[in-house]
Amino acid sequence: MNQPATKVLVIGYVWPEPRSSAAGGHMMQILQSFLDQGWDITFSSPATLGEHKADLPSLGIHECAIELNNSSFDDFIRTLAPDIVLFDRFMMEEQFGWRVEKHCPDALRVLETSDLQSLRDARQQRLKEYLKRKPEADDFGAVFCDALDEEFQLMADSDLAKREIAAIYRCDISLMISEVEIQLLTEHFKVPAALLHGCPLMVEAPTAAFAPFEDRAHFLSIGNFRHAPNWDAVLWMKNSVWPLIRQQLPGAQLHVYGAYTPPKATALHNPAQGFHVMNWAEDALQVMTAARICLAPLRFGAGIKGKLVDAMLCGTPSVTTPIGAEGMGDDQPWPGVIERSASALAAAAVALYQDPEGWARAQENGRRLLARRYAQEIHGPALVERLEQCRSQLAEHRRNNFTGSMLRHHLHKSTQYMAQWIEAKNRSV
Missing domain, CATH: 3.40.50.2000 (Glycogen Phosphorylase B;)
Structure with a gap:
């Protein structure tokens, strides 16, 4: 029975x-x-x-x-x-x-x-206190607590x-x-x-070939705007990280996607600066697959980051912080770069964007990481x-x-x- x-x-x-x-x-x-x-x-x-x-x-x-x-x-x-x-x-x-x-x-x-x-809330409070003391801070090594x-x-x-x-x-x-x-x-x-x-x-680890380096263009950032760590990351990109990338890559374009886009986010849209606020992505994996680099400069947060798993699913190397990568990797190389300051994030993003061989290695590191940890x-x-x-x-x-x-x-x-x-x-x- x-x-x-x-x-x-x-x-x-x-x-x-x-x-x-x-x-x-x-x-x-x-x-x-x-x-x-x-x-x-x-x-x-x-x-x-x-x-x-x-x-x-x-x-x-x-x-x-x-x-x-x-x-x-x-x-x-x-x-x-x-x-x-x-x-x-x-x-x-x-x-x-x-x-x-x-x-x-x-x-x-x-x-x-x-x-x-x-944990997320405590880290947010720590960041606020740090920025009160050092409003022009570039390096957040003191905030990214190990x-x-x-x-x-x-x-x-x-x-x-x-x-x-x-x-x-x-x-x-x-x-x-x-x-x-x-x-x-x-x-x-x-x-x-x-x-x-x-x-x-x-997730199901991808087995098919990824879109290659030469078929990709632009930088991408994605995340629900109602989630406080995502909004903070967008502001840090706009004010600190992205201007440094544009200094080195004057034609660079960043597409920022997110659900529930508020007016304060659309106000940041500035095509002249290559900073495009794109609202919600109907298919997040499709836009991620078209991008060459995923930017995720998170200064606080908790858990593991869906946007970085999506990047690996699409074969898109990521440039993130210790908070972004926390709990996600292992003793094998990260599928991209992890840095603590705006200047280091920008330098890493520019270098990876122009390095086909390093980019391809990062792409494969992501495929392997998914199979090891997220099946x-x-x-x-x-x-x-x-x-x-x-x-x-x-x-x-x-x-x-x-x-x-x-x-x-x-x-x-x-x-x-x-x-x-x-x-x-x-x-x-």
Whole structure:
């Protein structure tokens, strides 16, 4: 007799937009891993629909809009009775975790962190403070911190870190996109390794020939403008990096693509300077394949960068910073160049742009890196195996996580009463 399909409920912070952000792409890769197992998936979210939302029903995924602070969710989840609940970002666990535990206590609770938002926020604050002291700074070696104990010191007193790491404890498994973040959590925040699972971006490594050097032209930058690290990178390119490139390559052109382009971004468009703000790319891989160099001068951030995985998929060498490359490579050569200052980034970009042999080596380094570290055929089944293993030992797993049980007891009670108060208040209005 066939066993019923495993039921998965995803509670999304937003509806996934794989062509707008790496987070959206990663969610779709996770969903595909579940679909490959024949699992029955329902995706829910309290968010409004975005412009570039994925067509989930065409994949056989059910959709359901849900509301914050509304007991209608209780009826919904009781009826659905999922075996696994995946919270997309810790804020969704804060909002809905107590309801999930109350009505489906035996469901495996999984947190998709996307990246450590508290780490990203701490780095952003550090950059702001650095720029207050040195507004004309060119070299950001002091900002690109290699020591995780210093990152811990930055984060440890923040409310955001306390909220985010508490959510990790309250869940049975948290999906971590970066090995660096796993190391930070286990070694410095003392989170048990049993609560974490490394789940990077998952792609099929390209096997076909890439477009060659001579068929490529121009520089490209891409990233959702709503994501603060991307916007900072665009400003740094505009004000510091790109002028240095144009000094050495007067005819150089930079095409800047991004979803949800705000007026402040379109105001930077300046064809005379070769700086073209192109808005959203209908097909990010197509425009990446046409470019010769991907520029990603990120001064803060966390996780691993979808734009750099896309660059490797397209055979486009990248010029980035230690933040951009963090957690993405290994002991083999990076598929491009990593530098810490505007002048060094510009010099590297110009040199690579004019070096067919070095460019071709970087292109192949990217192909090999994808095969070593990002293969869907490896990480997808590994994710499913870890979840099934945890489900089979759930009672023991939870007993070994007393801290998580304690945090759920205290937070979920207070969250429940607050949610019920808000719902009652909304009904009386």
